[in-house]
Amino acid sequence: DTEVTQTPKHLVMGMTNKKSLKCEQHMGHRAMYWYKQKAKKPPELMFVYSYEKLSINESVPSRFSPECPNSSLLNLHLHALQPEDSALYLCASSRTGTTNEKLFFGSGTQLSVL
């Protein structure tokens, strides 16, 4: 199994809603990532978990809250988002998190904030 599975594929939410994005991998990878991608732009790194500990937070607003319950799962909790947060949210994983490793990406969650 070389897949990273993200759910849901599409999400529409209001600015007062609370929702969660989920990501799962069963490759035994110990590094997991959240990226945000706007249309026609490259992905922007948000968070990195390494061995289930948050190792990088790229100054992301607190309305985005990551969680890594175990080595296979990564969540992104969303609360009080703004319309400008509408984007494709990509989860990725890699074996240990070093810079020369291949990243495996999920297909993403397309988020629309109304």
Add this chain to the structure above:
Amino acid sequence: GNSVTQMEGPVTLSEEAFLTINCTYTATGYPSLFWYVQYPGEGLQLLLKATKADDKGSNKGFEATYRKETTSFHLEKGSVQVSDSAVYFCARGGTSGSRLTFGEGTQLTVNP
């Protein structure tokens, strides 16, 4: 600073044409270099990578050579197919930590 500069798109080619997408980087040290591809409606997939100077990455007919003297990692394919239509991202590994820096991406459309 550390950055990746990619050839601007979009690029439109006919089937069987030769493809080059230019990529140059700046960095302290010798980072790993990557090409990722994103098909419509999907996440990114690693196409090829090179980890040191003069390495050539290759996959599915695509090639790129790590050129330290010109700080470049240009993507080439001798004969493109309609199925190669996608967005291509050049990326540079960080010299420490796990940060990848992506170029802006190049949209490729191949017409039959």
